[in-house]
Amino acid sequence: MKGTVMKSSLETPTVMVEEKVKKRSSLEKKETRDAWIMMSPALVILLLIAVYPILRTIWISLHEMVLTDPASGYPFVGLDNYIKIFHDHRAIVSILFTLKFTVVTVFFELVVGFGAALLMNKAFKGRGFVRAAILVPWAIPTSVSALMWKFIYNDQYGLFNDILYKLHIIDAYRAWLSTSSGSFMALVLTDVWKTAPYMALLILAGLQMVPKELYESAKMDGANTLQIFTKITLPNVKTTVVVALLFRTLDAFRVYDLIAVMTGGANGTESVSVYAYNNLMKFLDFGYGSAMAVLIFLVVFIISLIYMKLLGNKLTES
Incomplete structure (x- = not known):
């Protein structure tokens, strides 16, 4: 009986520590989720005004796109424009x-x-x-x-x-x-x-x-x-x-x-x-x-x- 009481008294602090770790982990996840939610408008704007133009420019650079010759259809030429430089x-x-x-x-x-x-x-x-x-x-x-x-x-x-x-x-x-x-x-x-x-x-x-x-x-x-x-x-x-x-x-x-x-x-x-x-x-x-x-x-x-x-x-x- 006495051994059982001592065992339970030793397990109690461990259980409390585990619960604190779980609470802290869930709190950190919630804070991380909230942070991403709050940053999402800025990230969307950054994608629109920075990332997309860069990707679009790279895509155009891989094509022969001379606006004075629209009949060409702007074909894909790969790295030819870079080699031309x-x-x-x-x-x-x-x-x-x-x-x-x-x-x-x-x-x-x-x-x-x-x-x-x-x-x-x-x-x-x-x-x-x-x-x-x-x-x-x-x-x-x-x-x-x-x-x-x-x-x-x-x-x-x-x-x-x-x-x-x-x-x-x-x-x-x-x-x-x-x-x-x-x-x-x-x-x-x-x-x-x-x-x-x-x-x-x-x-x-x-x-x-x-x-x-x-x-x-x-x-x-x-x-x-x-x-x-x-x-x-x-x-x-x-x-x-x-x-x-x-x-x-x-x-x-x-x-x-x-x-x-x-x-x-x-x-x-x-x-x-x-x-x-x-x-x-x-x-x-x-x-x-x-x-x-x-x-x-x-x-x-x-x-x-x-x-x-x-x-x-x-x-x-x-």
């Missing part, structure tokens, strides 16, 4: 230009943005005004800033020529947007002016997270400015820098509006996005244009994976 000299040139533009602009934006972030991170009179002023170019829509800079580069009344002429750097006004090198220089300068503040804003956020005690300790140990920058500043903001580079690299590779407004793709400045747009909207070759668009998507996706891998390593190291 690598045999299209104009497409290859646009890809190389886009890569060149991306590397050059992102490099200068990182340098200028980092310098501006270091400046804004220091305490000085009027720092708030300086921060606001630096962010103004980034706040201006790209098409507006591109049109503004197009007037600045004008060969007859442009401010850029006027400044260089008065500084005796040039002896006559030049049509900067009429040559390949001049157009590339103008596009890079405009893009750096426009988006370096965005890079500075992200890096500034990282700089403000660095403990001030680290700088004070380094100064007490006799570290110079270069040592403080390389041993304290850079290691602590490397994750922020990678994130900033990720955003800017993706934006630079997909550049369209800046080039469309300033040069229209002339003088060897046609980016992949501009060329894809021309095939879609000017030549009405939806199959080939869609293949170009899918190529841009794949390259952007690969770039994101590379940065995410690098970002993951940085997070693991920190």
Whole structure:
């Protein structure tokens, strides 16, 4: 009798634990179900505005769909449009230009943005005004800033020529947007002016997270400015820098509006996005244009994976 009582008293806590586990499991299932129900409207909208257009573009890219030739019936051609890209000299040139533009602009934006972030991170009179002023170019829509800079580069009344002429750097006004090198220089300068503040804003956020005690300790140990920058500043903001580079690299590779407004793709400045747009909207070759668009998507996706891998390593190291 006594043994039976002891056995039941030992089983009671086990039964109670099992009941709690069952209740918790049922509660988690209910919360998960409720979460999916609440997210379902957003998921449906995401499928309609993001997933479906991507799948539709991929489907069109597998067909020969030239709207000026509806009698063809838009036959299925498989990967022919993609193969055509690598045999299209104009497409290859646009890809190389886009890569060149991306590397050059992102490099200068990182340098200028980092310098501006270091400046804004220091305490000085009027720092708030300086921060606001630096962010103004980034706040201006790209098409507006591109049109503004197009007037600045004008060969007859442009401010850029006027400044260089008065500084005796040039002896006559030049049509900067009429040559390949001049157009590339103008596009890079405009893009750096426009988006370096965005890079500075992200890096500034990282700089403000660095403990001030680290700088004070380094100064007490006799570290110079270069040592403080390389041993304290850079290691602590490397994750922020990678994130900033990720955003800017993706934006630079997909550049369209800046080039469309300033040069229209002339003088060897046609980016992949501009060329894809021309095939879609000017030549009405939806199959080939869609293949170009899918190529841009794949390259952007690969770039994101590379940065995410690098970002993951940085997070693991920190």
